[in-house]
Amino acid sequence: MKEKIEEIRKSAKEKIDKIQNLQELQDLKVKLLGKKSELSELLKGLGELAKEERPKIGSLVNETRQEIEQKILEAEDVLKEKAMNQKLEKEKIDITAPSTKMRRGSKHPLNRVIEEIQDIFVSMGYDVVDGPELETDEFCFERLNLPKGHPARDMQDSFYITDEYLLRTQTSSVQARTMLANKEKTPIRMICTGKTYRREDDATHSHQFNQVEGLVVDYKDKNTSLADLKGTLEIFMKRMLGPNTELRFRPSYFPFTEPSYEVDVTCFKCGGKGCPLCKKTGWIELLGSGMVHPKVLEMNGYDPEKYSGFAFGTGIDRLAMFKYGITDMRYLYTNDVRFLSQFDRQDKD
């Protein structure tokens, strides 16, 4: 009997060692350990043995059975690993082959800059407001202290639709709208960004361009002095153009502010040393600003005896060109996909 069991054990081991795949192993498992297997048969015939033999043989059969089971499990692991390795080998790909092409979306550089400006001012407590691009003469000029026949209107050759309506020449028109709309005459802190239009088209001017306009109105002697304007624009420009940017205020003339200042910034290109871009002055003229003219306050419902304010504005196109090193203004409006799709990168400060 013992010999028989030993033979079964031996032949089972040999058979298991020869097995090449999992299915065969499964079949063999049934053959070796199933109800009809030799081992099972042996167990069934246990009753025929002498009483004292039974436990011995019984446990020997069970040991052998466990041994074979163990052996099968081991063989299974080996075969599984082998099968997995084969599968992995088969699935091996050329990881240097090109990826599936995703569409690259991008935001227009001008809108990127507009969003950046909006964020700077929102963080300083400014409301971002919007106004019509098809504007009336009243809001574009008259309410900004530019009556008909005013010489400064020459500076802004405009696109009129009728005597009354025109495409706005400046986002300043939103100043008047904001002041008028504020019925309680509470303090104002706002910016407006958007498209503006003037009758000129050359290498450095597009007839359509973008501006940002800011307006702060508050009770007199509160937060609305030239010093506040200077501080505000310093923050704005340093955030946009870098911490080393210096500002220079030059007295100037705009009908809607008094006093008025043009603001130069350190030349982006040469850092103030002087280069062809800044005509060797080290400065680039970038903003217009000033203290809101009392007539403008008055015309729009704010008593100039009680309130004062400051306002500023600048062209966004030039800021964007500087920021991204765009050499030709025409790129901004040609919409070449090879240009547009470059702007899908995060801005780094």
Next chain:
Amino acid sequence: MILSRKFLKDYVDIDDNIDIKTLAEDMTRVGNEYDLAERLVPATKLIVGKVLECKEHPDSDHLHCCKVDVGNEVLNIVCGAPNVRAGIKVIVALAGAELPGGVTIKKGNIRGQESNGMICALYEIGIDKKFLSEEDKNGIHILPDDAPIGKDPVEYMKLDDSIIDFELTANRGDLLSILGMAYEVGAIYDKSVKIPDIKHNESGEDLNKSFSVKVNTENCTLFIARKALNVKIKESPDFIKNRLIACNIRPINNVVDISNYVMLECGQPLHFYDADRLGNVIETRMAKNGEHITTLDGNDRCLEDTDIVISDGKRAIGLAGVMGGLDTEIEETTKNVLIEAAIFDNVKIRKTSNKILRSEASNRFEKGLDPSRTYMAMERAVKLLEEYADAQIQKGKVVYDKTEKEEKKITITAKDINNLLGTNITNKETIDVFRRLGFDTVLNGDIITVTVPTRRLDISIKEDLIEEVGRIYGVDNIEGKLPSSPIRMGSLDKTDRDIRNKMVSLGLNETLSYVLVNDKEVHKYTKDEFEELKLLAPMTEERNVLRYSLIPSLYKIYEYNKSHYIKDVALFEIGKGFWKKDETYGENKKLCCLMTGEYYLGIDVKKDVDFYVIKGVVEEVLNYLGYENRYSFVIPKQNIAEFHPGQVAEINVNGDIIGIIGRIHPEISKEPVFVFEINLDKLLDKRVSKMKFKDISIYPTVNKDIAVMINKDITSDEISKVIKKAGGNLLVNYKLFDIYTNLALGNKKSVAYSLTFGSNSKTLTDEEINPIIEKIVEALEKNFKAELRK
């Protein structure tokens, strides 16, 4: 306005060690920008030389070999000028000299002959040809015999001047005069200003007895006439010529030059008439419509009733403030001169000069003039005529004067100034600034009363004075600070930005195109009724109208890119469309999108843009904005010519058409190009609820597929509605995953749906699900005569 330093120095004593660049920068800091600041003759290392010998070049038919004595040596110079000869004195540029235009003179060899310098023409050292005589235009400049050899020829010619070309602001008409500049410079450096010398003799009968001035328009507020008799027309003295040249005005003769010289000094344009061709009266009136005049430049001008004219009582003899008439022009033979000094309405002058000619004179009239200068200029002119044209000045002047005589007084306090500027300026400092500006002040308690000089027409309110204080005190001396307002967050409507981000995330490139388009495009891609908005004065006919739809703009951008071999184009833009309807003007914000080519591409995957791709983009945007389950795509009732009639739909949200989607008609584009446009104002007007979390069921869902044969013309939308209704609450999702048609199926198609069932309260069993499926199939059979495919 060009400022000559020498001219300026006549009226304010600025230090010689302030160079022209420093002066220009200092002026910039008080608000007067400049374009250019340099020496009148920019050339360097020039010296007076005498040509000792002049021989023909052995190897050239026009060059000369000269020996030129320049004082400490004799130079060999090859010269090509036709007028060079032995014995003359000339301007020599020595080796190392820099001439305008970037030329540097070097020692060298010209066709084998030594040449160690250059003999110069005036235009070569920087004098514009328009100021030169014929000889000087064509050759080197020959200096008079008394020119000192070895000395600076520029100094000898009295051209050793420097200039600043200012770009002045529109309000500072007072700076269009050397005197005005002198006050400005005087304020910067704290120097007093000298007044022009106007002392002169006068004789004879008072002009008022023989001559009269009539003004028949309110557009002339001041008119002064005087007569200078027996003038001798000749060349002007050097200082007058040189200063005119420095200020970019061509010298003509002493009389004409004096009128220009006085205009530069005082800022008041004058007009000189040949008195003998004039008569006894001069009249100012508005032109008659259609009236004609021949102006100084020989052109015949047809006038309108908005032009101001000067007349001799019969006909127009001058276009006031703009240009004189040819008939009464000063000529070589003129003996007696009638001088006009007047003030005309600035707006009228601007209108006329814009139409006819912008001149030094009209520029000054446009900006407004100071009446006291009008008087001063008249007296200064007769003084100079007496001195430099040997004129006898007739006694008396004829005056018409309706100008305001009251002095402008403005009160101000240091507090006003400090509030607006954010400074701590004292009364004393304030008064000192006004003193430097030449403004009189009276201090009473804390109130300063400032008398504004008549020359400063730009100052009328307190804030103007504050600006003056700020300018002279120095803006750079004001420390910037940040408003210490209460902390608050600014408001920003982020909808545009969110839509932009969504579109970008879907792989679209944002464009920014022009609002002005051609009128042929404006009614395309829409059946909406509106009047187009045409520009009164377009720059080009290509852009003569405001756009209504953005689709034509995006299509043009597509065409541009296609012509640059870019086939995969996916664009979007948020911009405004404009319209007029029943006398109402309006504008709407629109989202436009164009897609064509491959949407994505991999080694074994590829998806071309088709209607369903761009429809997916629309749905993405609408779902993102909260309109899920509130929109549908509807076949338009009217055909829109620019769209493929079988691939176009109106986008409908809650029963309103808010946009259009479709394929561009194959006749327009052979390539399949798809667009959509949504009127964002219309869409966003429809309120959406706040985003809210939906509980996730812990019970599994069950998927079942069904396929039915159905009539081809029944739309997916119609089928979906029936499935949804029949499916009830437990049908949580359904998806069309296959449409199959072929010839054998005739007018039928096979559609297959994947149905998802689920419940928040239990796991569904087949016994619960099967009746629902049966209900759905029954409904499809009933509504569409559909047959279940088994």
